[in-house]
Amino acid sequence: xxxxxxxxxxxxxDMLPLLQxxxxxxxxxxxxxxxxxxxxxxxASTHILSAGGKRVRPHLLMLAYLACGGTxxxxxxxxxxxxxxxxxxSVVHDDINDHGVVRRGRPSVNAKWGRxxxxxxxDFLFTAVYQLMAPYGDLNKLLAEAATALVEGETxxxxxxxxNEFTRENYARIISLKTAALFQxxxxxxxxxxxxxxxxxxxxxxxxxxxxxxxxxxxxxxDIVGDEETLGKTSGIDVEQGRGITAIENTEGADIMDAxxxxxxxxxxxxxxxxxxxxxxxxxIEQLDVLPDSYAKTELAxxxxxxxxxxx
Amino acid sequence: xxxxxxxxxxxxxDMLPLLQxxxxxxxxxxxxxxxxxxxxxxxASTHILSAGGKRVRPHLLMLAYLACGGTxxxxxxxxxxxxxxxxxxSVVHDDINDHGVVRRGRPSVNAKWGRxxxxxxxDFLFTAVYQLMAPYGDLNKLLAEAATALVEGETxxxxxxxxNEFTRENYARIISLKTAALFQxxxxxxxxxxxxxxxxxxxxxxxxxxxxxxxxxxxxxxDIVGDEETLGKTSGIDVEQGRGITAIENTEGADIMDAxxxxxxxxxxxxxxxxxxxxxxxxxIEQLDVLPDSYAKTELAxxxxxxxxxxx
Numbered sequence: 001x002x003x004x005x006x007x008x009x010x011x012x013x014d015m016l017p018l019l020q021x022x023x024x025x026x027x028x029x030x031x032x033x034x035x036x037x038x039x040x041x042x043x044a045s046t047h048i049l050s051a052g053g054k055r056v057r058p059h060l061l062m063l064a065y066l067a068c069g070g071t072x073x074x075x076x077x078x079x080x081x082x083x084x085x086x087x088x089x090s091v092v093h094d095d096i097n098d099h100g101v102v103r104r105g106r107p108s109v110n111a112k113w114g115r116x117x118x119x120x121x122x123d124f125l126f127t128a129v130y131q132l133m134a135p136y137g138d139l140n141k142l143l144a145e146a147a148t149a150l151v152e153g154e155t156x157x158x159x160x161x162x163x164n165e166f167t168r169e170n171y172a173r174i175i176s177l178k179t180a181a182l183f184q185x186x187x188x189x190x191x192x193x194x195x196x197x198x199x200x201x202x203x204x205x206x207x208x209x210x211x212x213x214x215x216x217x218x219x220x221x222x223d224i225v226g227d228e229e230t231l232g233k234t235s236g237i238d239v240e241q242g243r244g245i246t247a248i249e250n251t252e253g254a255d256i257m258d259a260x261x262x263x264x265x266x267x268x269x270x271x272x273x274x275x276x277x278x279x280x281x282x283x284x285i286e287q288l289d290v291l292p293d294s295y296a297k298t299e300l301a302x303x304x305x306x307x308x309x310x311x312x
Numbered sequence: 313x314x315x316x317x318x319x320x321x322x323x324x325x326d327m328l329p330l331l332q333x334x335x336x337x338x339x340x341x342x343x344x345x346x347x348x349x350x351x352x353x354x355x356a357s358t359h360i361l362s363a364g365g366k367r368v369r370p371h372l373l374m375l376a377y378l379a380c381g382g383t384x385x386x387x388x389x390x391x392x393x394x395x396x397x398x399x400x401x402s403v404v405h406d407d408i409n410d411h412g413v414v415r416r417g418r419p420s421v422n423a424k425w426g427r428x429x430x431x432x433x434x435d436f437l438f439t440a441v442y443q444l445m446a447p448y449g450d451l452n453k454l455l456a457e458a459a460t461a462l463v464e465g466e467t468x469x470x471x472x473x474x475x476n477e478f479t480r481e482n483y484a485r486i487i488s489l490k491t492a493a494l495f496q497x498x499x500x501x502x503x504x505x506x507x508x509x510x511x512x513x514x515x516x517x518x519x520x521x522x523x524x525x526x527x528x529x530x531x532x533x534x535d536i537v538g539d540e541e542t543l544g545k546t547s548g549i550d551v552e553q554g555r556g557i558t559a560i561e562n563t564e565g566a567d568i569m570d571a572x573x574x575x576x577x578x579x580x581x582x583x584x585x586x587x588x589x590x591x592x593x594x595x596x597i598e599q600l601d602v603l604p605d606s607y608a609k610t611e612l613a614x615x616x617x618x619x620x621x622x623x624x
Contacts, residue, residue: 038464040471093435097428116409116474119431120467123405126438127463130456140446147439152350155432159352162428 015066015295022062022073022080023055029081033128044109044121045128048088051104057083057186060211060303064190064204067288067296076193082132082143083186089125090150090178092118097158139189146185153178175216176209183212203287207300210284215307217277221270222312274308281308327378327607334374334385334392335367341393345440356421356433357440360400363416369395369498372523372615376502376516379600379608388505394444394455395498401437402462402490404430409470451501458497465490487528488521495524515599519612522596527619529589533582534624586620593620 034045058080065076094100095108096118102108110118129147133140157174160166187208191201281304291297346357370392377388406412407420408430414420422430441459445452469486472478499520503513593616603609 036460036464038467038471041464041467090435093431097431116470117467119405119409120463120470122435123402123438123463124460124467126435127456127459130442130452130459134452134456135450137449138447140442140452144439144442144446147442148348148436151432151435151439152348152353155350155353155429155436158428158432159350 018066018071018073019062019296019299022065022077023059025074025077026055026058026062026080026084029078029132030085033081033085033131034125036124040113040117041121041124044092044113044117045125047106047112048092048103048109048121051106053084053088053104055084056215056303056307057087057183060183060208060300061186061190063296063300063303064187064208065194067291067294067300068191068194068196068200068204070190070194076190078132079136079139079143079189079193080186082129083146083182083189085125085132086129086143086147086150086182089122089129090154092122092125094154096122139192142185142189142192146181149177149181150179153181175213179216179219180209180212183215184209187211200290203290207284207287207304210280210287211304211307214277214280214284214304217273217280218308218310221273221277222310225270277308281305330378330383330385331374331608331611334377334389335371337386337389338367338370338374338392338396341390341444342397345393345397345443346437348436352425352429353433353436356404356425356429357437359418359424360404360415360421360433363418365396365400365416367396368527368615368619369399369495372495372520372612373498373502375608375612375615376499376520377506379603379606379612380503380506380508380512380516382502382506388502390444391448391451391455391501391505392498394441395458395494395501397437397444398441398455398459398462398494401434401441402466404434404437406466408434451504454497454501454504458493461489461493462491465493487525491528491531492521492524495527496521499523512602515602519596519599519616522592522599523616523619526589526592526596526616529585529592530620530622533585533589534622537582589620593617 030049031046034042034049036042036045061080061083062073062076065073070076091103092109095103096110096115099110100108101111108118109121113121126147129143133143153174153176156170157178160170160174184205185208188201188205191204196204284304285301288297288300291300342361343358346354346361348354348357373392373395374385374388377385377392382388403415404421407415408422408427411422412420413423420430421433425433438459441455445455465486465488468482469490472482472486496517497520500513500517503516508516596616597613600609600612603612
């Protein structure tokens with residue numbers, strides 16, 4: 001056994017329980033911050049949180065924190081919870097605009113409470129993000145930028161769908177903004193919470209960004225090939241609304257879903273997309289070279305592989 | 313002329329141009345932060361900002377800052393802009409839920425861009441608030457609390473309307489949350505930006521809170537007696553949705569607007585509400601006793617009077 005392996009073994013013993021404690025603290029932080037006196041906000045928020053979700057963003061943040069030498073996981077938990085709730089808020093509003101009725105295997109908030117309360121629940125989750133981050137000084141700048149990017153990405157997507165302007169270039173811009181920016185902030189915030197160097201913080205931001213791109217491409221692939229039971233959300237919505245992993249230009253309105261499916265499932269478009277996701281995951285893993293070996297570093301590399309190999 | 317009067321005269325010479333510079337900086341901060349690359353977000357945000365609005369919240373914040381000895385009005389401008397944009401975001405979402413088609417004398421965002429883009433524009437304005445506040449450390453805690461309260465108040469109101477549970481007690485709770493909390497944060501943030509004492513910061517928070525209560529009561533009175541042209545928004549919406557300044561208990565659904573009007577316009581209910589607003593304005597003015605005399609202090613007292621005497 002080399003010294004290198006020894007170090008990793010020791011680190012694993014330390015880090016695995018720390019990670020578990022940290023992820024539990026993230027759950028606690030999320031549930032606590034949505035304990036509003038206003039029943040419908042508390043109920044609707046708890047409904048969407050307790051439906052599960054992959055928690056990939058807070059997991060990424062927590063691993064980045066540990067990989068950069070952070071040890072106070074309860075300190076890192078509220079920002080990790082904030083990143084997940086930012087995603088959750090956008091999901092709740094997205095389901096309003098898309099008329100999604102199933103989310104995480106349960107009725108969506110709009111399906112169960114109606115559009116008015118779903119809109120307000122999404123707003124409430126945004127303010128919960130703000131509550132969680134408020135004590136974290138300049139890190140607010142990173143999450144504020146990511147939040148703006150997320151809304152800009154969602155808007156570009158809605159605009160592209162409405163005007164049937166779904167090109168490859170548009171798609172890249174949309175997923176960078178709506179998904180990769182928040183993953184980037186998770187990586188960078190995790191690193192900065194551990195008081196790491198500028199270079200490492202930037203590398204973990206890049207790691208997150210590329211994981212985010214890979215994640216969204218795989219999400220869109222699954223949206224096409226997956227079925228509702230496996231995905232736990234209304235399948236085909238993203239496609240029906242004119243999203244998708246490839247360019248659909250000059251296709252007429254109502255036929256757009258068919259057209260996307262034809263384009264994607266014929267030839268090797270899906271395979272191309274899978275390869276693209278793979279390439280982004282590899283770029284992500286390369287970013288980790290700046291880190292010393294550790295259990296968390298290995299887990300970050302594994303996360304990149306899991307993201308592209310998942311089936312839900 | 314007494315020394316007291318002398319001091320006020322000198323202070324006026326200093327403070328009036330500072331106030332004007334500060335309010336212009338607030339406008340600049342608001343327009344700059346909504347300059348998104350995403351056209352529809354930029355256009356819709358600029359549309360609602362350029363329609364005017366009273367800017368009472370940033371005005372209050374800036375006066376509180378000056379009254380507490382602050383002199384760097386460009387430093388105080390971004391938080392003042394954030395408070396106004398928080399209000400603006402809620403207005404955009406409110407118009408979706410209420411189907412409001414006129415706001416500030418123009419088509420509402422949902423009337424002009426549709427519900428999907430109005431929802432996203434409101435979200436974008438929330439993130440603009442976050443961008444503006446991110447550099448201001450612990451002051452984020454104050455605005456985060458106010459933001460949560462605002463959404464809770466809007467939710468309670470929607471819930472009360474839906475379930476026809478509009479009581480006096482509910483009304484007081486709703487306006488405290490949806491309006492007074494943000495005014496409170498404006499007063500307290502303005503004071504704290506000037507590095508004032510705890511006592512004075514708290515007093516200016518209380519000033520804002522009571523101004524907010526008076527403001528909302530007057531708003532609801534105007535909604536009943538005002539006409540669309542004067543108000544610049546779809547009049548009667550707040551009443552039609554079951555809101556109002558007094559208790560409507562056990563009234564059946566469709567007749568609620570008539571019932572509210574009958575209750576309010578018969579007898580002296582309106583006069584009672586006016587007196588209540590007057591009382592809150594007086595409590596607000598009393599809070600100013602902790603401040604040294606100045607032009608800004610006088611303006612804060614005047615603001616309290618303007619809020620209750622306005623006709624739009």
